[in-house]
Amino acid sequence: AQKVTQAQTEISVVEKEDVTLDCVYETRDTTYYLFWYKQPPSGELVFLIRRNSFDEQNEISGRYSWNFQKSTSSFNFTITASQVVDSAVYFCALSEAGAGSYQLTFGKGTKLSVIP
Amino acid sequence: DTEVTQTPKHLVMGMTNKKSLKCEQHMGHRAMYWYKQKAKKPPELMFVYSYEKLSINESVPSRFSPECPNSSLLNLHLHALQPEDSALYLCASSQTDPRSNTGELFFGEGSRLTVL
Numbered sequence: 001a002q003k004v005t006q007a008q009t010e011i012s013v014v015e016k017e018d019v020t021l022d023c024v025y026e027t028r029d030t031t032y033y034l035f036w037y038k039q040p041p042s043g044e045l046v047f048l049i050r051r052n053s054f055d056e057q058n059e060i061s062g063r064y065s066w067n068f069q070k071s072t073s074s075f076n077f078t079i080t081a082s083q084v085v086d087s088a089v090y091f092c093a094l095s096e097a098g099a100g101s102y103q104l105t106f107g108k109g110t111k112l113s114v115i116p
Numbered sequence: 117d118t119e120v121t122q123t124p125k126h127l128v129m130g131m132t133n134k135k136s137l138k139c140e141q142h143m144g145h146r147a148m149y150w151y152k153q154k155a156k157k158p159p160e161l162m163f164v165y166s167y168e169k170l171s172i173n174e175s176v177p178s179r180f181s182p183e184c185p186n187s188s189l190l191n192l193h194l195h196a197l198q199p200e201d202s203a204l205y206l207c208a209s210s211q212t213d214p215r216s217n218t219g220e221l222f223f224g225e226g227s228r229l230t231v232l
Contacts, residue, residue: 035220037223044120047221104221107158109157
């Protein structure tokens with residue numbers, strides 16, 4: 001069974017602060033994919049990153065960075081110097097390779113509010 | 117701007133009405149999806165079309181009827197809905213068959229449905 005846990009339901013930070021969104025997953029598969037999506041108030045889910053289970057390198061994209069640790073089954077997302085435009089709900093998701101993308105399991109999401 | 121276009125953005129309907137939600141993508145993707153998202157919840161998969169054929173139906177009630185007229189279009193026909201069907205309905209697409217695709221899904225902005 002797959003499971004994705006985002007323990008933080010809501011987070012508020014002041015603009016320019018750094019913030020980390022936690023994601024812990026469970027899977028019995030050795031090959032799997034992890035995703036982060038952003039859902040701004042407009043509604044669409046915006047793809048941020050995909051990471052496969054064999055690649056534990058951390059990734060940085062501008063102010064965004066991701067820390068993947070298989071030892072703790074975590075795939076955390078850090079926003080550096082947060083901005084008001086970062087306010088959104090962020091979903092972590094898991095897909096087992098054998099199942100394909102139709103079995104994308106989402107966490108419950110973390111609502112981030114960045115206060116000016 | 118999202119490359120998956122959904123219309124209408126908002127829809128209010130009575131329980132006896134018949135209405136349709138439309139989704140269009142011009143990225144050449146061969147798989148299209150309908151998700152339902154209730155407030156403060158993650159998206160839940162409803163249907164998947166692969167190469168214009170229904171490949172997955174996640175036990176969705178028959179009052180929701182999907183249709184894929186061609187590879188770029190996806191409709192969701194609504195009839196005799198209940199108030200609890202009020203939600204954000206998201207359309208998504210992926211490049212290849214969902215069973216083998218482990219890449220990202222591209223989402224539209226959604227159609228917010230209210231059933232009175």
